Amino acid sequence: xxxxxxxxxxxxxxxxxxxxxxxxxxxxxxxxxxxxxxxxxxxxxxxxxxxxxxxxxxxxxxxxxxxxxxxxxxxxxxxxxxxxxxxxxxxxxxxxxxxxxxxxxxxxxxxxxxxxxxxxxxxxxxxxxxxxxxxxxxxxxxxxxxxxxxxxxxxxxxxxxxxxxxxxxxxxxxxxxxxxxxxxxxxxxxxxxxxxxxxxxxxxxxxxxxxxxxxxxxxxxxxxxxxxxxxxxxxxxxxxxxxxxxxxxxxxxxxx
Amino acid sequence: xxxxxxxxxxxxxxxxxxxxxxxxxxxxxxxxxxxxxxxxxxxxxxxxxxxxxxxxxxxxxxxxxxxxxxxxxxxxxxxxxxxxxxxxxxxxxxxxxxxxxxxxxxxxxxxxxxxxxxxxxxxxxxxxxxxxxxxxxxxxxxxxxxxxxxxxxxxxxxxxxxxxxxxxxxxxxxxxxxxxxxxxxxxxxxxxxxxxxxxxxxxxxxxxxxxxxx
Numbered sequence: 042x043x044x045x046x047x048x049x050x051x052x053x054x055x056x057x058x059x060x061x062x063x064x065x066x067x068x069x070x071x072x073x074x075x076x077x078x079x080x081x082x083x084x085x086x087x088x089x090x091x092x093x094x095x096x097x098x099x100x101x102x103x104x105x106x107x108x109x110x111x112x113x114x115x116x117x118x119x120x121x122x123x124x125x126x127x128x129x130x131x132x133x134x135x136x137x138x139x140x141x142x143x144x145x146x147x148x149x150x151x152x153x154x155x156x157x158x159x160x161x162x163x164x165x166x167x168x169x170x171x172x173x174x175x176x177x178x179x180x181x182x183x184x185x186x187x188x189x190x191x192x193x194x195x196x197x198x199x200x201x202x203x204x205x206x207x208x209x210x211x212x213x214x215x216x217x218x219x220x221x222x223x224x225x226x227x228x229x230x231x232x233x234x235x236x237x238x239x240x241x242x243x244x245x246x247x248x249x250x251x252x253x254x255x256x257x258x259x260x261x262x263x264x265x266x267x268x269x270x271x272x273x274x275x276x277x278x279x280x281x282x283x284x285x286x287x288x289x290x291x292x293x294x295x296x297x
Numbered sequence: 298x299x300x301x302x303x304x305x306x307x308x309x310x311x312x313x314x315x316x317x318x319x320x321x322x323x324x325x326x327x328x329x330x331x332x333x334x335x336x337x338x339x340x341x342x343x344x345x346x347x348x349x350x351x352x353x354x355x356x357x358x359x360x361x362x363x364x365x366x367x368x369x370x371x372x373x374x375x376x377x378x379x380x381x382x383x384x385x386x387x388x389x390x391x392x393x394x395x396x397x398x399x400x401x402x403x404x405x406x407x408x409x410x411x412x413x414x415x416x417x418x419x420x421x422x423x424x425x426x427x428x429x430x431x432x433x434x435x436x437x438x439x440x441x442x443x444x445x446x447x448x449x450x451x452x453x454x455x456x457x458x459x460x461x462x463x464x465x466x467x468x469x470x471x472x473x474x475x476x477x478x479x480x481x482x483x484x485x486x487x488x489x490x491x492x493x494x495x496x497x498x499x500x501x502x503x504x505x506x507x508x509x510x511x
Contacts, residue, residue, distance in 0.1 A: 141412060
C-alpha cells in the first residue's frame with residue numbers, strides 16, 4: 042500500500058448503450074494531489090467514464106469509491122447507491138466542469154458561485170462571499186461578479202464555471218473537455234487557470250484533446266481506445282509509447 | 298333608454314367580467330403546473346391519462362364544457378345547482394385554461410437544456426431547489442409571450458359566461474341590445490374588452506422587460 046491517499050477508486054466499470062459497449066471493464070484510481078489526464082479518440086468512452094464517476098450516468102457493472110467510501114456498486118445487474126445521507130456526503134468530494142459550462146444564465150456570476158455553498162452546504166454567507174471574491178480574483182474575473190454569463194466570453198464563462206466548482210471545496214475536480222467549446226484564443230486562458238490549480242496540487246481528472254497541455258501538466262495519463270485503457274503511465278511514457286493505436290492517434294492529430 | 302343608463306347597466310357587468318378573469322387566472326395558472334407535471338410524469342399511466350384529459354379540454358368548445366360543469370351535477374347526480382352558477386363558471390374556465398397553460402409550461406420546461414439539471418445535480422441541489430431556483434426562473438421567461446396570448450384570449454372568452462346566463466358584461470350587453478334594438482351596447486362592450494386587453498398587454502410587456510435582465 043502506498044502512503045498517499047486514494048481519493049477515487051473505480052473498479053471493473055462496464056457500460057453499454059444498446060448494443061454498443063462503450064466501456065469494457067475499466068479500473069482506475071486517483072490519488073491525492075494528482076493530475077490525471079484521460080486522452081483518446083472520440084467515442085473511446087472518456088466522457089462516459091467521467092459521467093459515471095460523477096454519477097450523472099449509471100453503469101452496468103463495477104463499483105465507485107470516494108475516499109474509501111462506496112458510492113455505488115452493481116450487483117446482479119442492479120445499481121446500488123449509498124444511502125441518501127451518505128451519498129450526499131460522498132458527492133461533496135467532487136466537482137465537475139462541463140464542456141459547455143452550464144452556468145445558470147439567470148444568475149449573476151457571483152450568485153452562480155455562492156448559491157450552492159450557501160443553500161446546499163449551508164455555510165455562512167459572509168464567509169462564502171469573501172471566498173468567492175478571492176476565487177474570482179484568482180480566475181482574473183474580479184470585476185465581473187455582477188455580470189450575467191451571457192455578457193461574458195466563452196473563456197470567461199468557463200473560468201466562472203471552474204470557480205463555481207471550486208467554491209464547494211471539492212477534493213477532486215473533474216473536467217469534461219473544458220476547452221472543446223472554445224476557440225483557440227480563449228482556450229489558453231482556461232488552460233492557464235487549470236495549470237495554476239495543478240501547481241497548487243489540486244487533485245484533478247481531465248478529459249481533454251489538448252495533447253501538449255495534457256503532457257505538460259499531468260502526473261499520469263490514461264489513453265483510452267474503444268472502451269479500454271490502452272495505455273497508462275507518466276506523460277513521456279505514454280506519448281513515446283510504441284503502441285500502434287497511440288501512434289495512430291497522435292499521427293491523426295498532427296495531420297488535422 | 299338613454300346612453301348613461303345603458304353605460305351604468307353595462308358597467309355593473311364589467312365587475313363580474315373582471316372577477317371571472319382574475320379568479321380564472323388565480324386558479325388556472327397553478328393548476329396548469331399540476332397538469333404539466335402529470336403530463337411529464339415518468340409513470341406512463343399518469344402521463345397518458347393527463348394527456349387524454351388535456352386533449353379533451355383543448356379539443357372541445359369551452360362553451361360546451363361550461364354547460365357540462367354547470368348542469369352535470371344535476372343530470373348525473375341529481376344534486377341541487379342553485380348557487381352553483383358562478384362557481385361552475387370559475388371551475389369551467391379554470392380547468393380549461395389550466396390545460397392550455399400546462400402545455401405552455403411543458404414546452405417551456407423542455408426548452409431548458411439538460412446541462413442545467415446536471416450542473417444543479419453536481420452542485421448538490423435537491424429536486425425542489427433545482428426546480429425553484431434554476432428551472433422555473435428560466436421557464437417563466439421563455440413562456441411569458443405564450444402566456445400573454447392566453448391571457449388576452451381569456452379576456453374575450455369571459456363573454457362565454459353568457460351561455461350560463463351569468464350577469465357578466467356581455468350577457469347584459471346582449472340583453473340591452475335586443476330590447477332596445479341598438480348596436481351601441483356592443484360598441485361599449487367592444488371598447489371595454491379592447492381597453493382591458495391594452496392594459497393586459499402593457500402589464501405583460503413590462504413584466505417581459507423586467508425578466509429580460511439576462
